[in-house]
Amino acid sequence: MKYNPQEIEKKWQEFWNSRGIFRTTEDSLKEKYYLLEMFPYPSGKIHMGHVRNYTIGDVVARYKRMQGKNVLHPMGWDAFGLPAENAAIDNNTHPHTWTYANIENMKSQLKRMGFSYDWDREIATCDPEYYRWEQLIFLKMYEKGLAYKKRTFVNWCESCQTVLAKEQVENGCCWRHTDEEVVLKEMDSWYFKITDYAEDILDKCDDLKGWPERVITMQRNWIGKSYGSIIKFPLADSSEVIDVYTTRPDTLFGATFMCFAPEHPMLKEMVKGLPQEKEVLSFIERTMKVDSFIRTSDFTAKEGIFTGRYCINPVTNHRMPIYAANFVLFDYGTGAIMSVPAHDQRDFEFAKKYNIPLILVIKPADKDLYVEEMTMAYEGEGILVNSGIFNGRGNIEAKDSITEHLNSRGIGHKTVNFKIRDWNISRQRYWGAPIPIIYCERCGALPVDEKDLPVRLSIDLNLRQGGGSPLPFEPSFYDTACPRCKGQARRETDTMDTFVESSWYFNRYACPDYKQGPLDRTKVDYWMPVDQYIGGIEHAILHLLYSRFYTRVLKDLGYVDFKEPFVNLLTQGMVCKETQTCRTHGYLFPSEVEDSRCTKCGEPVITGSIVKMSKSKKNVVDPNDLVDRYGADTVRIFCLFASPPERDLEWNDQGVDGAFRFLNRVWRLLDDNLQEISNARPFSGAEGTLTGELKGLHRKTHETIKKVTVDIEDRFHFNTAISAIMELVNEVYKYLNSAADKDDQAWTVIRESIEATVLLLSPLVPHIAEEMYRILGHDDLLLDVSWPSYRGEALEVEKITIVLQVNGKVRSRIDVPVSSTEDEIRKAALEDERLVQFLDGKEIRKVIVVKNKLVNVVA
RNA sequence: GCUGUCGUGGUGAAACUUGGUAGACACGCCAGCUUGAGGGGCUGGUGGGGGUUACCCCGUGGAGGUUCAAGUCCUCUCGACAGCACCA
Numbered sequence: 001m002k003y004n005p006q007e008i009e010k011k012w013q014e015f016w017n018s019r020g021i022f023r024t025t026e027d028s029l030k031e032k033y034y035l036l037e038m039f040p041y042p043s044g045k046i047h048m049g050h051v052r053n054y055t056i057g058d059v060v061a062r063y064k065r066m067q068g069k070n071v072l073h074p075m076g077w078d079a080f081g082l083p084a085e086n087a088a089i090d091n092n093t094h095p096h097t098w099t100y101a102n103i104e105n106m107k108s109q110l111k112r113m114g115f116s117y118d119w120d121r122e123i124a125t126c127d128p129e130y131y132r133w134e135q136l137i138f139l140k141m142y143e144k145g146l147a148y149k150k151r152t153f154v155n156w157c158e159s160c161q162t163v164l165a166k167e168q169v170e171n172g173c174c175w176r177h178t179d180e181e182v183v184l185k186e187m188d189s190w191y192f193k194i195t196d197y198a199e200d201i202l203d204k205c206d207d208l209k210g211w212p213e214r215v216i217t218m219q220r221n222w223i224g225k226s227y228g229s230i231i232k233f234p235l236a237d238s239s240e241v242i243d244v245y246t247t248r249p250d251t252l253f254g255a256t257f258m259c260f261a262p263e264h265p266m267l268k269e270m271v272k273g274l275p276q277e278k279e280v281l282s283f284i285e286r287t288m289k290v291d292s293f294i295r296t297s298d299f300t301a302k303e304g305i306f307t308g309r310y311c312i313n314p315v316t317n318h319r320m321p322i323y324a325a326n327f328v329l330f331d332y333g334t335g336a337i338m339s340v341p342a343h344d345q346r347d348f349e350f351a352k353k354y355n356i357p358l359i360l361v362i363k364p365a366d367k368d369l370y371v372e373e374m375t376m377a378y379e380g381e382g383i384l385v386n387s388g389i390f391n392g393r394g395n396i397e398a399k400d401s402i403t404e405h406l407n408s409r410g411i412g413h414k415t416v417n418f419k420i421r422d423w424n425i426s427r428q429r430y431w432g433a434p435i436p437i438i439y440c441e442r443c444g445a446l447p448v449d450e451k452d453l454p455v456r457l458s459i460d461l462n463l464r465q466g467g468g469s470p471l472p473f474e475p476s477f478y479d480t481a482c483p484r485c486k487g488q489a490r491r492e493t494d495t496m497d498t499f500v501e502s503s504w505y506f507n508r509y510a511c512p513d514y515k516q517g518p519l520d521r522t523k524v525d526y527w528m529p530v531d532q533y534i535g536g537i538e539h540a541i542l543h544l545l546y547s548r549f550y551t552r553v554l555k556d557l558g559y560v561d562f563k564e565p566f567v568n569l570l571t572q573g574m575v576c577k578e579t580q581t582c583r584t585h586g587y588l589f590p591s592e593v594e595d596s597r598c599t600k601c602g603e604p605v606i607t608g609s610i611v612k613m614s615k616s617k618k619n620v621v622d623p624n625d626l627v628d629r630y631g632a633d634t635v636r637i638f639c640l641f642a643s644p645p646e647r648d649l650e651w652n653d654q655g656v657d658g659a660f661r662f663l664n665r666v667w668r669l670l671d672d673n674l675q676e677i678s679n680a681r682p683f684s685g686a687e688g689t690l691t692g693e694l695k696g697l698h699r700k701t702h703e704t705i706k707k708v709t710v711d712i713e714d715r716f717h718f719n720t721a722i723s724a725i726m727e728l729v730n731e732v733y734k735y736l737n738s739a740a741d742k743d744d745q746a747w748t749v750i751r752e753s754i755e756a757t758v759l760l761l762s763p764l765v766p767h768i769a770e771e772m773y774r775i776l777g778h779d780d781l782l783l784d785v786s787w788p789s790y791r792g793e794a795l796e797v798e799k800i801t802i803v804l805q806v807n808g809k810v811r812s813r814i815d816v817p818v819s820s821t822e823d824e825i826r827k828a829a830l831e832d833e834r835l836v837q838f839l840d841g842k843e844i845r846k847v848i849v850v851k852n853k854l855v856n857v858v859a
Numbered sequence: 860g861c862u863g864u865c866g867u868g869g870u871g872a873a874a875c876u877u878g879g880u881a882g883a884c885a886c887g888c889c890a891g892c893u894u895g896a897g898g899g900g901c902u903g904g905u906g907g908g909g910g911u912u913a914c915c916c917c918g919u920g921g922a923g924g925u926u927c928a929a930g931u932c933c934u935c936u937c938g939a940c941a942g943c944a945c946c947a
Binding site: 212213214217218220221222224226228244245246247248259299300302326327328329332333337338339340344345346347417419537540541641642643644647648649650652654655657658659661662664665668714715719720722723724725726727730737801803805807808809810813845846847848850853854856857858 | 861862863864865870871872873874876879880883884885886887899900901902926927928929940941942943944945946947
């Protein structure tokens, strides 16, 4: 019988489904294991990235289950988001309709892959039964001051028609529209106070032993903690004081001017009525029009304008001119800096351009410096000069003393500063969870009453051509009564960032139908935290940082009892493929290429670089087509075999053929010898003494069990696990082809090898394994079978090969009994004919014996 | 510029936890067998150089070092990728 993946995959999927074997319930007698893959956005259909991610997860889930763990393996949908709105406008449907149609479609695709999800726990974040709890959590956060509203400069994406969080801006562009520059806009937005938790999120990075180092590093960098001082500079001719943050208080005596970020609100106040006012205002306007990424990037020339005002250096009493400057960041430190041109390259360039004097305050130990001769700032260490009572001190150790000195006079203090900003969660979009706030002209901003939740998104309204949320134009949504005075009031029409939904969804899988609150503590306590989380590296900061923050909030609100949601994290690499381009037709789909020529014009195709699969580059492979052609098992094993999970996977059509061939080879192993194997007695350990090749095969079987177990358990190295299974299969074939007479004992050992192969393969390629297991005469389902263990005695050998080296180079090998002592090995080695030849009477200076491994003779 | 990851055959990759036979396993390629052909299957070969064989020399980006022994450890250096980037 031929291997027919389509038939057996359909059969087993239906069978598993009818038995409900993927359903999970709490069981205090069993050890729980929560395996989670990042849930997908329901874009329409699954792509190879999903397939790889979810295959890796499924292997672990099935493996852990066979190990006897109570495994939670859920799946759901990150269902709010902009594409739904755009698609809805384009297709004249509703985001709700579009989203749920996609969910249905993708769900059937996932089922076709044979993934072992407990679909009873499925959640979709656009379901009011989900987002009502998110709104409740928002209200609790609002109560505690962790959600607040403020007016400031925000990052605005014109394409999305919405505000973005700082984390969602990449290279000055929107993370979804990489060619759309983000612009600054001053407006009201809602924020989550992630900065309150920055310190703890940073500290506990050390505890995330199961996370990849680079993700931790990225989070640390993003939080960006630095130690420095706040120094107060009096504004000349005024009672006002300007706060400045610096990590270099040691250079304070060399500060000769001050720079403000253009956005700084004090700036406009300061110049009022001065002759410079008009010029300064136009500079501000001009600078702010330039995208802030370009404006504040390294290669942009430093530019500024004198405001006409001065401040006083609090230690030297010098008048320092105040500038507005393009390179000063508004959202870092205080938005104003003290400039020390002699010891900071940026300040140096600025000072040269605007003829501002330099004062040298740090002298390097090995040479003299003169400000007139300097061509660049001196940023190294040295001894303080021109620094009053601090002269002669080392600049590093003087940092604290100077701050101390300022502190005693009430004009400065030590502080820590973070790069991370509060999370802007307001989105001026329709397809998201409404922010549960009501504005009343008499009573102000008020939270929606808990009993009135959820604030439902109106489903029957017209989307606006050209984008933008319809909510502010839809009285049926925003008209409401004030919760306090019952007078007419208006709802908040901003919705929440979709990253809010994904910051807590993993908890909800523990209790997807819970009606009394966001989370059922008993169940969450049983399942959480997630033991293994698997997903793409692109969420290293966004989702993974937000989730760590949100979990801390949930803990403080009493909803959960842990701070870190994900114990172990695996970031899988991207699925890549080379691009193919035609000179006239641009990127080509594989179907548009024949014999390396473009099918439209016959031009030779140019093979490009290997990059992430994407629709825009047309270098995509549709998982559906592959499953049609080879079956899900082949697709699964190819993804697992081609490279280790954390590395990028290069798509290779021939590799898929190879994977298919391997499964056929495994299939035939059983199919070609069906009679003998079916009749063979299972291995019981009472077979008597095995000898020769049969003993070798028996040993190989158990070596493979050991290796595969270690590879999956300790490292998720499925590629080497598979190669080990391939070796075992090759070994069985070799034995079948070489052994002349095969008696009962032989078939028992062969059967044992094949049974082991099937069990070891079962998490990787569950359908073919299930079918073969049935053919072998078993009634139970593989998920309910125990993972095989190896027999220690099977691994034992009598003889071992020792490598003989002369001066570190392999020259010969000998077999010695395992029990040999070092002396016996040494003796045997020195008697070896080839070795004697090699030494050729040379004087032996040293002999190193490594037991069970090698002998190295130094001559 | 800072931070991190990584450099191994024609290709994907093993060996890295513990310094001890470099290239397992596969893809591709070559030869042979099988088949009416195609496909498929089977057997063998496949890092580079030399030699009729036996076998020898070289080889893990490069240069040093530690060691009986280095892909693995240390120092320097070159290159690739990723993240952050005028962070005061």
